Amino acid sequence: MSGPLPPRPREIGRVHWMGAWTLFRRELKRYLKEALETVLAPAFQTLVYFVILVFALGPERGTPEGDALLSFALPGLVLMAVLFRAAETTAFSLLFDRMEGIIADILMAPLGAAEMTAAYALAGAISGLVTGTVVLAGAMLVWPMPVASPLTLIVFAALGALMMSLIGVLIGLGCEKWDHMAAAFVFILTPLTFLSGVFSPAEALPGSVAWIIQINPIFHAVDGFRQGFIAGAPFPVASFAMVGGTAAVLWLLCGFLIHRGYKLRP
Template identity: 30%
Template sequence: MSAINWPGVWAIFHHEMTRFFRTVMQSLLSPVLSTVLYFVVFGAAIGGRIQSVEGVAYGAFIVPGLMMLTILQQSVSNASFGIYFPKFSGTIYEYLVSPVGWIEVTLGFVGAAAMKAVLIALVILLTSFFFVGVHILYPFWMLAFLVLTATGFSLLGFIIGLWAKSFEQLQIVPMMVITPLVFLGGAFYSSDMLPPFWEAVAKLNPVLYLVSGFRWSFFGLADVPVGVSLVAVSLMILACCLAIRWIFATGWRLRE
């Protein structure tokens, strides 16, 4: 196996991050406004009826869920658009004939998408301090889950961008799959609050394991064992990497 072309990785990463910082206010303003609305609706309206969940004030309880919702949406959308636009404009052939392989291209695009998502999620966390008191019990694991989840869903978004044939298709998975899974994955409630049957159904949702592990890093509370959450996100990253390797090896959807 040849050595990784790190200058090539940096060139792609730098190009994507430059595009992000050109519209940084637009990129950050929308998530911040959405967070404020979530706190007004869920924190004030629902929080007035649900004072606490497992000893944690409801306003603070939903912070990890809000961050996870942002991470999943931003990771998928940034990575999918990042690789789809070269396909749309025809410049993807420059990547295919340049001295970079699938690893460098993936690291550049996925690394930039994950970095954008993590930055926005941290802004969401800072915004939450103006509304509720949030104490992070395990800061290291909070960052670890943040980075792993952003990486996993950026890889998924990268695959979606390679698969999509139109801008409309880029929105199908984030809108019709990712967002519903987050809302049904315990982002704003604990699965222990559900009846036994629906609790079992909820545990079939892979997003539940990500939200659970991330919330554990804040409050020490988890719907599923933390080790299972780490295994789930690790398996997702591995599966996505294998899929991307196959796509570049076969040329599927790359030259269409």
């Protein structure tokens, strides 16, 4: 009689779905484990911004002009929370894993650059969307706004979150310590976000600044998201192409850098 057959190695195929899913799930668990900091704190911060803006209007509060300003600012503040959370999630994860040496365990797994990019980027994007949903729910309690086009809202929130999640991957790959990451957010992402029409329309700014805003993909994400609250507004195809194209380029760039082992291997 023949003995038991020796165990056969697991066949992975072109895409290691189980490995990508495991890394993706790990990143989401890391995000949800710190829900007080990653979900509730951004929601509270955004609501504080909005309440201060409400009281800063003074006598203009309750007038058509004041109401128009609040209706303009609210979508920008909500999406700003989405974008920052998505970028912070991936930047923190990659930098932490690199500094603590945990990235070696991930590199030893049979995961390709495509699976790693997808796992980190999608986990960061979803974390931004979860935070944004909480922020939007809280903001609606303070200033109810009807959603005219849920599809537009979801598309631009998802694309914007994915774009910023990939930027977070680049930050996590490029930085060497926490000070570098903080500098990237303070001196690069924060100015780009505030120069994206969050608080004022691009047309109201000086011409020397307006053209910078027009080529800023974050502006197109915010503007497209805002269109979802405007009744009768057409789907912003140009903004969709700008945000989607930027996300696609960043995805390819992140995949290339991870494939080359940029600052991942000793």
